[in-house]
Ligand SMILES: Nc1nc2c(ncn2[C@@H]2O[C@H](COP(=O)(O)OP(=O)(O)OP(=O)(O)O)[C@@H](O)[C@H]2O)c(=O)[nH]1
């Protein structure tokens with residue numbers, strides 16, 4: 529073996545492939561494929577790495593590999609956040625206490641579908657007396673096109689039925705603070721023992737107990753990511769003409785395209801969605817919600833266009 533080959537072999541020996549399993553701000557934790565061992569590696573605060581990223585580690589240098597998929601949201605100030613990488617499913621956790629902000633579930637379903645991920649709706653805290661009415665409302669709106677599970681992290685109701693669906697998938701829990709994401713993970717895998725936090729007594733809101741996203745292997749196969757709660761699930765990079773396709777409640781329209789490819793389903797002729805609405809096959813409530821999200825996306829597109837124009841003018 530000549531010197532170059534020997535050096536290359538040495539180099540490759542200290543290169544290891546792995547998965548980013550926790551993001552700690554200025555450091556990340558990587559789990560190596562070959563040994564299963566974990567190592568903390570320092571990174572810049574805004575490195576852009578997220579839990580689920582595939583990485584190559586060369587001594588203390590971290591090289592991120594191309595992502596197969598990612599889930600992104602936009603916060604109230606218009607900043608985009610990648611929440612997880614190389615995912616298969618997004619488990620949207622909701623509860624009757626604290627209730628998610630209006631539109632949260634719809635936006636989460638749309639963001640998941642737009643990223644080619646399977647949305648799963650989890651209605652946690654079914655042991656609470658006021659859960660029944662909430663479950664009924666969510667079932668009416670989402671059950672069918674979106675897989676929906678009613679469960680309780682406290683009593684364990686419905687948890688096995690849900691976890692039977694996770695094998696072989698990498699899923700992420702998303703939801704507002706206090707809905708019970710970490711409690712559910714603890715129920716699924718008691719050994720993980722994540723910190724959970726009681727709701728504020730008077731306002732019945734969560735306390736942002738989880739501050740770091742972490743990826744966990746499940747006994748029955750599959751992986752689950754616990755993430756910190758957040759309330760703004762702004763949609764990022766979804767063209768207005770794609771919105772209806774991802775919108776929960778419009779699935780009936782998928783088989784019959786509208787007359788115009790760029791139809792926004794307001795008053796265009798030959799529109800499948802308004803026709804289904806007229807025949808009562810799409811509910812007024814779903815249509816109204818669609819229009820409000822459409823309006824929001826249009827305003828965002830206009831703002832981005834305006835900013836681009838200004839940038840070009842300044843150059
Ligand atoms: N009654 C009832 N309470 C629950 C259930 N699941 C979680 N809780 C309670 O809800 C509170 C919040 O739970 P967490 O698991 O910390 O919620 P989280 O969604 O992880 O919150 P963040 O980490 O802040 O995003 C805790 O007091 C839990 O005991 C449930 O199924 N039923």
Ligand SMILES: [Mg+2]
Pocket residue numbers: 709710711723724737738754755756757
């Ligand atoms: Mg938590």
